[in-house]
Amino acid sequence: MTGALEVLDPGLLTLVEDLGRPGWAHVGVGRSGAADAGALRLANRLVANDEGAAGLEVLLGGLRLRAVGDVTVALAGARGPAWLDDRPVGHEAVLELRSGAELRLGTVTSGLRTYVAVRGGIDVPTVLGSRSTDQLAGLGPDPVRAGDVLAVGPAPADWPVVDLAPVSAPPDRVELPVVPGPHADWFEDVLGRLQASDWRVTPATSRVAVRLAGPALARTPEHRGRELPSEGLVLGAVQVPPDGQPVVFGVDHPVTGGYPVVAVVRRFAHGRLAQVRPGDRVSFVNGRASV
Amino acid sequence: MTDARAPRVVPYGDDAVLVELAGLAEVRALDDAVRAARVSDPDAAGVVDQVPAARTLLLRVREGVDPGVLPVARWWGARTARVVEGTAAEVRLTVDYDGPDLADVARLTGLTVDEVVARHTGARYTVAFGGFMAGFAYLVGLDPVLRVPRLDSPRERVPAGSVAIADEYSAVYPAATPGGWRLLGRCGQTLFDVDRDPPALLQPGTHVRFTAS
Numbered sequence: 001m002t003g004a005l006e007v008l009d010p011g012l013l014t015l016v017e018d019l020g021r022p023g024w025a026h027v028g029v030g031r032s033g034a035a036d037a038g039a040l041r042l043a044n045r046l047v048a049n050d051e052g053a054a055g056l057e058v059l060l061g062g063l064r065l066r067a068v069g070d071v072t073v074a075l076a077g078a079r080g081p082a083w084l085d086d087r088p089v090g091h092e093a094v095l096e097l098r099s100g101a102e103l104r105l106g107t108v109t110s111g112l113r114t115y116v117a118v119r120g121g122i123d124v125p126t127v128l129g130s131r132s133t134d135q136l137a138g139l140g141p142d143p144v145r146a147g148d149v150l151a152v153g154p155a156p157a158d159w160p161v162v163d164l165a166p167v168s169a170p171p172d173r174v175e176l177p178v179v180p181g182p183h184a185d186w187f188e189d190v191l192g193r194l195q196a197s198d199w200r201v202t203p204a205t206s207r208v209a210v211r212l213a214g215p216a217l218a219r220t221p222e223h224r225g226r227e228l229p230s231e232g233l234v235l236g237a238v239q240v241p242p243d244g245q246p247v248v249f250g251v252d253h254p255v256t257g258g259y260p261v262v263a264v265v266r267r268f269a270h271g272r273l274a275q276v277r278p279g280d281r282v283s284f285v286n287g288r289a290s291v
Numbered sequence: 292m293t294d295a296r297a298p299r300v301v302p303y304g305d306d307a308v309l310v311e312l313a314g315l316a317e318v319r320a321l322d323d324a325v326r327a328a329r330v331s332d333p334d335a336a337g338v339v340d341q342v343p344a345a346r347t348l349l350l351r352v353r354e355g356v357d358p359g360v361l362p363v364a365r366w367w368g369a370r371t372a373r374v375v376e377g378t379a380a381e382v383r384l385t386v387d388y389d390g391p392d393l394a395d396v397a398r399l400t401g402l403t404v405d406e407v408v409a410r411h412t413g414a415r416y417t418v419a420f421g422g423f424m425a426g427f428a429y430l431v432g433l434d435p436v437l438r439v440p441r442l443d444s445p446r447e448r449v450p451a452g453s454v455a456i457a458d459e460y461s462a463v464y465p466a467a468t469p470g471g472w473r474l475l476g477r478c479g480q481t482l483f484d485v486d487r488d489p490p491a492l493l494q495p496g497t498h499v500r501f502t503a504s
Contacts (some may be wrong), residue, residue: 025340025351026322027428027483028421028492055408127485137425138466139485182301230422232342232349234307256344256422264304267354 002120002155003033003069007148011062013106014101014144017115021051021130021139025232025255032134035058035251035274036113037078043117046074046094048158053121054131056144061108063116065098071152072119078111078275079170093164110170111275123153135207136252140217147166172282174272176265177287181238182231183260186223188246190262193217194238196258199246203278207252210276216244217262230256236265236273238284248273250270294351298348302375307351308358314420315431318343322495323365324370325350334362343420343495379417383496386412386454388503390474392442396456399439408503410434411454411475416461418501421491426465426483428493433461452478455498455499461501463493 007014017040020033030101033274034040034057056063061080067210073083077117082089083104089095091114097103108114124131124141125269127198134214142151184190219226233239233256241259249257250273265273266287276282298321299311312318322343328335342349352358387416388408397404416430422443433456441457446469449455453464455472465482466472478501480491493499 022339022351025342025349026425026495027419027489030423031340128490134330139425154430179302180449182303182311229345229347231344231347231350232307233311234304234349234351236304254422256340256420259304268303 003067003071003152004082005071005118005122005150005152006052006066006068007144007146007150008064008066008102009062009146011058011060013059014063015057015133015135015145016054016124016141016150017057018130018134019052020129020132020251021134024128028255029128029137029139030251030253030255032137032233032252033130034115034132036077036115036271038271039113039114040117042092042165042167042168042226043074043115044121045116046070046076046092046133046160047119048156049117049119050156053123053153054120055118055122056116057083058114058116058233059112059114061114063105065103065116067099067100067101067103068149071097075105075287076117076119076167077113078107078108078113080114081106083192090164092167093214094160094162104186109243112277113274118146118152120155121151123151135206136217136254170237170275174276174282175269175285176273176282178238178263178284179264179287181261181263183228184262186219186226186260187217187240187262188220190217190240191286194246195261198281198283201280201282202274202276204277205278207250209250209253210248210273212246212248212282213244217246218244228258230259233261234264235255236267236270237261238263238265239285250274295331298363298367299319302359303349304321306354306358307349308361308363310348310350310363312346312348313344315393318346319349319417319419319496320370320399321348321367324366328366331441332366337361342422344422345420352499353504371484377499379496381500382456382492383500383502384478384480384501385504386476386478388476390454390476393475396437396473396475402436407437409476410437411461412455412501412503416501417495418493418495419460420495424465424468426491426493428482428494428497430461431459433459439473441471442473445469449474450477452480454478454481
């Protein structure tokens with residue numbers, strides 16, 4: 001048989017995620033998927049999976065797993081200590097787990113979400129073509145619970161070609177490169193003001209959105225009190241509700257929104273957005289200059 | 292076609308453009324035209340999501356495709372040839388008109404309850420767009436006499452299948468959720484089921500009629 005992963009402790013929150021379910025936004029279902037898709041892809045490549053195989057997205061560490069049968073796994077994303085039985089192991093490395101071996105993730109020291117890829121992928125049923133949990137739409141598998149035995153799919157034909165992938169340390173200060181959004185002109189010099197200050201990540205931050213706090217952004221006089229009919233949203237859209245505090249949408253964003261979108265975080269920085277923690281300070285930079 | 296109503300294509304990050312249009316009819320026409328193009332036009336192959344709304348159509352492309360080169364003007368120009376009125380499916384929904392807001396809607400509109408039901412069942416609706424939750428459809432075509440504002444404070448829980456109106460729209464709640472629309476009745480049909488193809492009974496462009504049970 002192919003192996004499985006027995007969950008001994010899911011930590012704070014562990015979700016099954018792949019690269020999401022595009023193509024359903026017109027009926028109210030967003031793309032969802034791994035918040036830091038780049039990290040899931042890297043972990044999958046290490047175990048020679050298809051980049052879109054389903055893995056585990058672990059919030060803040062604390063996950064404990066036991067191998068049922070021999071399995072091959074890799075960790076990527078938020079850094080923190082990890083142990084295979086009692087031996088410390090690294091991230092971005094190919095880890096062979098003998099049947100019965102225990103993998104344990106400590107509390108993360110930087111970032112928010114760690115990904116566990118397993119050779120063959122987590123084999124839960126697909127919903128609309130994806131194994132991802134969408135916390136806003138309520139689709140996909142339930143959060144992982146202690147006692148769950150997660151089946152592992154058939155191993156791919158390829159074998160891992162490297163033992164580890166060098167990844168640079170995360171920066172001390174998170175910069176979000178932005179380009180103007182469709183309603184940038186509703187606000188006074190909004191790109192300038194976004195870049196002029198630091199923004200604090202508030203605790204009301206989730207896969208749906210990262211909520212920021214800082215100096216309130218003000219509309220131009222002619223746009224004060226104006227209503228915007230709802231319109232489509234994208235991952236990375238920076239929306240400004242009436243309180244003037246920006247909201248940056250994440251992977252489980254609603255498919256439409258009714259407040260002006262003043263900027264959009266560039267695609268290559270979406271992973272950074274997934275790794276900011278409540279209390280962190282982030283800054284916006286000109287996305288045209290940082291390609 | 293006059294240029295005054297031509298769409299304006301606004302950049303929206305690396306993966307999308309937002310097409311601004313004059314109104315719902317124009318959104319419907321372009322949405323249908325793009326969906327038709329995705330079947331036959333190689334230039335539309337990169338489009339993965341279309342999100343119609345009241346005055347905009349969002350087009351999201353797959354990674355690696357430049358959304359700025361989508362030939363939106365060409366699709367707009369081709370819309371009348373492709374969009375044939377009446378080809379979309381019509382769905383009939385059977386409703387128990389016993390909703391908790393029926394009497395209030397009658398009072399607000401100056402109609403009797405029977406007249407409210409007659410006007411709600413007398414119209415033919417079209418799904419303009421979705422968005423609030425999976426399977427939720429904003430239906431246009433509501434009799435203008437039935438235009439009533441939302442509740443001042445939303446209900447914490449609207450039961451699944453509730454048939455509701457607010458402003459210029461009618462809708463059916465696919466699942467229980469908080470909501471502020473005025474509830475006219477209940478419909479037993481399943482609006483959204485991930486194991487059905489297609490999962491959403493009501494999709495943009497679908498025509499809908501309500502029948503009293």
